Structures are given as structure tokens and as C-alpha cells.
Amino acid sequence: MLLYLHYFIKTVKRECIICTEDVDLIAFLNITDQCYHERKICRECVGKYIKHELEDNGNVRIACPEDGCTEILDQKDVKKFANEESFRRYERFTLKFALSQIPTFQWCLNPNCESGQDHYQGDKLPIMTCNSCGHKSCVVHGHPVDDDVCKECIQLLEDEERRIQEEESESYVSRLKQCPNCVSRIEKNEGCDHMTCRCGHQFCWVCMNDWNKPHEPHCAFN
Ligand SMILES: [Zn+2]
Ligand SMILES: [Zn+2]
Ligand SMILES: [Zn+2]
Ligand SMILES: [Zn+2]
Ligand SMILES: [Zn+2]
Ligand SMILES: [Zn+2]
Ligand SMILES: [Zn+2]
Structure with missing residues (x-):
């Protein structure tokens, strides 16, 4: 039975409404944890959609592309579909956005706490401290942090700084x-x-x- 089921899942295909190709059913992933609708867009097409949103629209608040769904993809959702390069871009953009002055509503990431609050940014790192339980989490990476630092964010900022310096020195050399x-x-x-x-x-x-x-x-x- 199990073997049969495995065979069944592997061979059943569905037409993706975007690329119109018959794609293995297993390539239709749930897009966010809050999505309870049918899955009509294949993994590859969701990946392309994310890339398009990031690169052409500069959008980090990416909504589920399935018809009628407005759920926003979080970090792990993006990671599931995007290629390495797109994901890095997403990380950089989210960090920039999180460091901007725009307040965004965030849920506390403590699983035992159900509160949420507007997170006012503009600090050096995008760490949210929950007003209700005191839990600290990184808004970009969606994980709890000790002290007030997220190592991944620091790494990201350092990489970004190095990238800018390299670009500047390259353009300096080309002016000489x-x-x-x-x-x-x-x-x-x-x-x-x-x-x-x-x-x-x-x-x-x-x-x-x-x-x-x-x-x-x-x-x-x-
Ligand atoms: Zn497709
Ligand atoms: Zn959805
Ligand atoms: Zn909390
Ligand atoms: Zn972080
Ligand atoms: Zn002259
Ligand atoms: Zn000349
Ligand atoms: Zn001279």
C-alpha cells in the first residue's frame, strides 16, 4: 500500500496554471503556513514570481501568488522557493526595509505568546523586543536572539559594506x-x-x- 501510494504521488501530474505544463504533484508546495487553498502553481513558477517581485518590483512583502490569497511569504517560505541568489537578495532587501523608518506590524515569535506590535525601526539592528513577554527576535530572520544581536544580520551588513567598498574602489581605479x-x-x-x-x-x-x-x-x- 505504501509502495503504491509512493508510486501514485510520483506519477500523478497536474497542470500548472502559469507555465501550463504537466508537473509532478509533489512540486506543488504549500506556499505559506496560512494557505489552505488549492495549489495550482508549480514550485518553479513560484520561484520565478518571487524573483520578479524582488528584482523588478523591489518588493519584500511578497504575497502568495495563488488566486485570491493575500498571505505574505515569510523568510522560510521564500527560502523554500527561491534560488540561492534570489534568497540573498531577499535577505538584503528585508534588512534594508527593516532598518528603514517604516513601522511594520510583527507578531511575537515566542510560541507561547500571542501578542504582536508595531515595530519601529531605525535602530542599528532589526531586533524586536515583545512588549508583552520581553522575547527578543530578529525581524529579518525570524528567529529568537540572545542579547540584542543577530549574527546573520551582522554578517549581512558586513558583506554589504564590503560589496560597496569593492564597487567604489573599482570605480576609483577606472577613473585613474x-x-x-x-x-x-x-x-x-x-x-x-x-x-x-x-x-x-x-x-x-x-x-x-x-x-x-x-x-x-x-x-x-x-
Ligand atoms: Zn509552473
Ligand atoms: Zn496562499
Ligand atoms: Zn511576546
Ligand atoms: Zn537577522
Ligand atoms: Zn577641456
Ligand atoms: Zn583622442
Ligand atoms: Zn604629466
Whole structure:
């Protein structure tokens, strides 16, 4: 019987209303814990929907895509469907959102406590302390925290900072060139391609030729 059931589940397919393909029934997952409706969208399509919401709409409050359902996906729901990259993006966005000034309503994550409150952000870390039971939890990662820190959030902030620094140093390097005359580094900080070095040499940022001599054929100033 068990074997039969297993076989049954593996072979039964259902048409996904988004991609219209016949997909294994097991690929229709419950989207949030509060969803009690039929599952009509396959796992892959839910993943694509999440990616779209994040990347094209910049939305972290992602609602269940099933018809008529308004439940919001939490962190573990997103993790279930999104690929690694989308999930990282979701984490970053949620953290940014949680650190913004917008108050959001949060339920206390203590399973024995049923209270919830508006969580006012703008602190350094998105930790909510329940007014009723004192339980502390990370709003981004949805787990209890000791003290006032979430290690994952700190890691996330550090990664973000490193990413910004790397981007900045890359763009700094791309703004530097060596003067063909004295080889000292010269920074371009405005739109003009006509460079004047501190040695007095004038050259073209695009083709590096002497500004007052003919430019290279490919150069716009030729
Ligand atoms: Zn589908
Ligand atoms: Zn739903
Ligand atoms: Zn509580
Ligand atoms: Zn966290
Ligand atoms: Zn020079
Ligand atoms: Zn100029
Ligand atoms: Zn030139």
C-alpha cells in the first residue's frame, strides 16, 4: 500500500496554471503556513514570481501568488522557493526595509505568546523586543536572539559594506590613468576628456594622445 501510494504521488501530474505544463504533484508546495487553498502553481513558477517581485518590483512583502490569497511569504517560505541568489537578495532587501523608518506590524515569535506590535525601526539592528513577554527576535530572520544581536544580520551588513567598498574602489581605479608624459596618476572627475596634468602636459582621456596633436582614428576627437 505504501509502495503504491509512493508510486501514485510520483506519477500523478497536474497542470500548472502559469507555465501550463504537466508537473509532478509533489512540486506543488504549500506556499505559506496560512494557505489552505488549492495549489495550482508549480514550485518553479513560484520561484520565478518571487524573483520578479524582488528584482523588478523591489518588493519584500511578497504575497502568495495563488488566486485570491493575500498571505505574505515569510523568510522560510521564500527560502523554500527561491534560488540561492534570489534568497540573498531577499535577505538584503528585508534588512534594508527593516532598518528603514517604516513601522511594520510583527507578531511575537515566542510560541507561547500571542501578542504582536508595531515595530519601529531605525535602530542599528532589526531586533524586536515583545512588549508583552520581553522575547527578543530578529525581524529579518525570524528567529529568537540572545542579547540584542543577530549574527546573520551582522554578517549581512558586513558583506554589504564590503560589496560597496569593492564597487567604489573599482570605480576609483577606472577613473585613474597615467599621464603619458610624466606617468603620474591623474584622476578624471568630470565629463571632460581634455586632461591637463600637473606637469603641464595636455592629453586626450580617450586615446591618450597629446591633445593638440592628431588623435587616434578611433577617437571621437579625431
Ligand atoms: Zn509552473
Ligand atoms: Zn496562499
Ligand atoms: Zn511576546
Ligand atoms: Zn537577522
Ligand atoms: Zn604629466
Ligand atoms: Zn577641456
Ligand atoms: Zn583622442
